[in-house]
Amino acid sequence: MARASRQYPSARARARHGRAGRSALTGPHLPLVNTRRDLFESTVRASADYLVDLWPHELSTLSIEVLPMPDQPAQVEGVARWRVVPSRSLVVLYRIPIERMSRLHRDDDWHRRLMVESCVFRAVGELIGKDPWELAPDRFRHW
Template identity: 55%
Template sequence: MARSRSAAGRVRAPRARGRDRHGRGLRSSVTGPHLPILRGRIDVFETAVADTAEYLRGQWPELEAVSFEVAGLPRTVSGPAVDRWTVLPRENRIILYRLPIERMSKLHINDEAHQRMLIEGCVLRAVGELLGRDPWDLAPDRYRHP
């Protein structure tokens, strides 16, 4: 039986690994080479925690040995409330829980600036708990209005 001309003249190239299904090669990032890489919620949260921790380390030398960690959720829930952070003074650790801070806090304006202030406030309260000080005395110049 004779084949049609189009089927007989077609040569299939072997599939190479690492290519997508039409042989076009790997795709580039969504933003392209000229735009900044998109930041996700996790990146924004971790950056806000790191920036606030570095600021506080500059103000309070006793925080140099303290490690600030970010976790999604606490392992256990004690009581009706969900912890936003855990302070472990013997281990010099502060663990901040991203999901309870982001989702269970009620912001009157839900924008990036207010979310960052919420995260900074949680870091300040956790450090205040660790040091036994009022959280707002830890960074008095940072939140003073001109």
């Protein structure tokens, strides 16, 4: 006896518990929730803008990309947090290794933001051949 084939409705036609599609979590009148990726990219952008303002001649052609993970050959040990391509004035930051493999003494938003900022400083310093502390000597002097 042949079985009757089941017809499954498409994902678009299917409604959970009789409800149609879902709206944004925050509703129509509130801004959307920022993701970790959004916060990471905005911190990178703000840090890069700050450095370009301080070093306009050296960083006039600076390009920064954010990728989730590096493409590393199997024989390479460790995981890269960034890559610098001096010929194209390019810095590529890898978000997941920076976020997950960094050891913070206090795991809060401020310390995570400082970790991302320090990676931007170190990568840009490597690009232009300067120590990261030379890039913004007054940045961390609070006293």
